[in-house]
Amino acid sequence: MKKVLIFSFAYFPMVGGAEVAVKEITDRISGFQFDMVTRNFGTQKFEKIGNINVYRVKGPKLFFPFIAFCKAVRLNKKNKYDATWSIMANRAGFAALFFKFFNPKIPFLLTLQEGDEPDYPQRRMGIFYFFLKPFFRKIFTRADKIQVISSYLADWAKKKKWAQKTWK
Incomplete structure (x- = not known):
């Protein structure tokens, strides 16, 4: 059985489109163990x-990554994941990135399902951007x-020259 670690900033009962999509996808796939780290x-x-085995962590949202x-490091010691999956390029994406730095051989899938304006990350991070x-x-x-989930998001990532590996 393949093991996948999911990073998501929010999950049920805090529901949006991305959370519903993750649940629908994981409920339809057999032969995989899905573990999730969420806030x-x-x-x-x-x-x-x-x-999905949902592991929730406490702390200020700024420190979530x-x-x-x-x-994730503790879970990986126990479960030896075959892949990681970040739901959106938000704080969950930062957590997945840190995990990738220390586990470069474990494949990392990023799902872009953002519904925000393109400059939202810059506005949200302010001077820290x-x-x-x-x-x-x-x-x-x-x-x-x-x-x-859309050509718009693929074009956005490619326009920034951040994503050469995008697929739909």
Whole structure:
């Protein structure tokens, strides 16, 4: 059985389109063990939702990438993952990137399902964007594959010259 570690900033009961898509995809695939590291919004630390073992971590959202990375390292020691999957290029993407730095042989899939305006990351990070932009870019360049839900997102990533490996 193949083992996949998913990084997602939010998951059920905090639901948006990306979370629904992940649940639908993982519920329809057999022969895989899916584990997810996500932020704890005041719910259980662990639960099984559909076909996913959901591990929730607490802490300020600013530190989610680091806390999630640490949890992923502990889970990987136990489970030896065959692949990682980041749901969107947000804080989950940073956690997946840190994991990739220390586990370069484990394939990293990035799903772009953002619904924000193209300049949203820069506006959201404010002055820190200057320092974080190289790392944000690396989320795209270190991903082994990038899966997008629209031509618009594929074009956005390619226009930035961040994604040469995009597929739909």
